[in-house]
Amino acid sequence: MGKRIGIEVSIAVAEAVKLCDVDVISAYPITPQTHIVERLSEIVADGELDAEFIPVESEHTAISVAAGASATGARVYTATSAQGLALMHEILFIVSSMRLPVVMTVANRALSAPISIWCDHSDIMAERDIGWIQTFAINGQETYDLTFHAFRVAEDHRVLLPAVVNFDGFTLTHVIEPIEMAEKEAVDRYLPPFQPKLRLDPDHPITMGPVGVPEIYSEARRQLEVSLLSSKKVIVEAWEEFGRIFGRYYHPIETYRTEDASTILITMGSATETAMLAVDSLRDKGQKVGLVYIRLWRPFPHEEFFEAVKEAKVIAVLDRAISYGMGGGPVFSEVKASLYNLTQRPYIKNFVAGLGGRDIPIENFIEMVDRAEFSAANGLPPTYEHLDVREE
Amino acid sequence: MVKIDAIMGWKKLNLGAAITEPGSASLFKTGSWRTQRPILDKEACIRCGRCWIYCPEAAYSPNGDGYFICNLDYCKGCGICAEECPVGAITMVLEEI
Known part of the structure; x- marks a missing residue:
């Protein structure tokens, strides 16, 4: 060692x-x-x-x-x-x-x-x-x-x-x-x-x-x-x-507390560990929330990704970039594309946050879960939201 | 010509499309790209070899009598030989289809 x-x-x-x-x-x-x-x-x-x-x-x-x-x-x-x-x-x-x-x-x-x-x-x-x-x-x-x-x-x-x-x-x-x-x-x-x-x-x-x-x-x-x-x-x-x-094991797609999770957060990079704390907090309150983080971005691991999210009803995707003019971020596009051919597709909502060094605190992830679940429950169109931007 | 046929399949292609046979560019005849061909006036030619030196395709080669002859399988008709010839012995003429 x-x-x-x-x-x-x-x-x-x-x-x-x-x-x-x-x-x-x-x-x-x-x-x-x-x-x-x-x-x-x-x-x-x-x-x-x-x-x-x-x-x-x-x-x-x-x-x-x-x-x-x-x-x-x-x-x-x-x-x-x-x-x-x-x-x-x-x-x-x-x-x-x-x-x-x-x-x-x-x-x-x-x-x-x-x-x-x-x-x-x-x-x-x-x-x-x-x-x-x-x-x-x-x-x-x-x-x-x-x-x-x-x-x-x-x-x-x-x-x-x-x-x-x-x-x-x-x-x-x-x-x-x-x-x-x-x-x-x-x-x-x-x-x-x-x-x-x-x-x-x-x-x-x-x-x-x-x-x-x-x-x-x-x-x-x-x-x-x-x-x-x-x-x-x-x-x-x-x-x-x-x-x-x-003695350290890695996989194309990693999961955190996704067993029986009905809502899954998707992250990449350092925000992931903050998202884990948000998942812990929501689990403590009895919410069935898990986290999937993408380690291998290219080649995109479609099969592993599907396995990780197949039980989820709602997916909330974090993007730290915008695909300008598309309406959302690149991770959102890939996640949607990867799951499009399923007969029972989950509800997928996108959140852009953490641009240019803006911190993404635990509360942001809790908000993502809440908003995604609310949108899904109320049948709202699964558009993207720029989460931490000041609107005035 | 409609370009729909591949030279070879991707599995047989060298790694990264590398060419491992040196000098193989000569197997690829590019003279059909030409719209003008060089015509040499041997009476005027002083056999200096500038056409041979300047030709970017190495299409010219010495013919043994001191003249330099253009191989039309490779000449793309750029006209550099005619431009560089110090006595105006090379004239570019339009290719007739």
Whole structure:
């Protein structure tokens, strides 16, 4: 068992990346991600990790260098937030389509304008369709653990896809949390050295990312889609193996007190632990309320999600982003789409809250449950509500 | 031409559509994209080879007599050779359908 220490979560992520023996780190600092790459640059400069730390001039270059380095067969890491992730946008599709297993931590932060350095999920939701594996952590220990998992899954020859680990800006990045640190020997057992299937090598020249004429582009994209959908099996396997080695078990969809629950809250990220307290409080009053939190966002685990919510009559979905002009948030859209083909669909109501660092206290979750149950009982249309906004 | 047929299935495609055979671009003939073709006036040509050097498709090659001949299987008709020829020996003429 590893030692449990009090450590800032960003620093713990940097320590995890060090234990993963990465070859190249290509990153540009942006709040609230900065502490991760700042610590990694120290680790490399101090000779604790034999890696190239490439301090690039923008996030567009950070991900471009990551792609190039990964194509040579290196194990590559980067991290970013908000505007930085948005600046990476065009390259993110290229990394997944070229099947480069880059691992990136995203410290979730609101997109401008107005300028906000604080947490919401609008950055990653704008990158939903990039073809990367995407997971969400609810606390520091999970962020740390999911980092090892991301490398292991990404580099598996049945997968070979890049992976994002999401953790909430400030709420997690800057918090000091007791985290059980992994032993190097255990990490080495969990994460074998990266063996690229194809790589750039002057002695054996190949072309990666060539022109895809109309007679082949569809097939290339189909290959990416099938690979991402079928990566779920490997993702689950890698979590099972993680549990066997480290004693902490993870699943694509996690549940909290959902047994016999007629109303279920849906969350992602750090707000989840607050929602658990709300569930406890409502359960104490005898209300049949449970919580489902989505750990694996892409590939979306439809079967596991259905299993988790199938008994619920009412579902209240939290979104920390808005899909502008659609009427609701992206998690709401996905949850509805995932359950649409059921003959007995639950009543699904959406609540947008916690934008740009606005806190989501326990009372907000209790209000979500109350409003969703009231709307369902009174047959009101299941529209979305912006919960914590001042209306005047 | 209606493009509905795939070159190969996605299962047979290399990882990430990578091309593992070097120089395979020559298997892909792109001359049909052309709307103009270069015509060489051998009387005027000084055999300097600038057409060969400047051609972005490497469609020109030496023919052994000191001249450089354009392979129309690959020439896209961009006209750079005609533009760069110092003696005006190359003329672009419209392709007749």
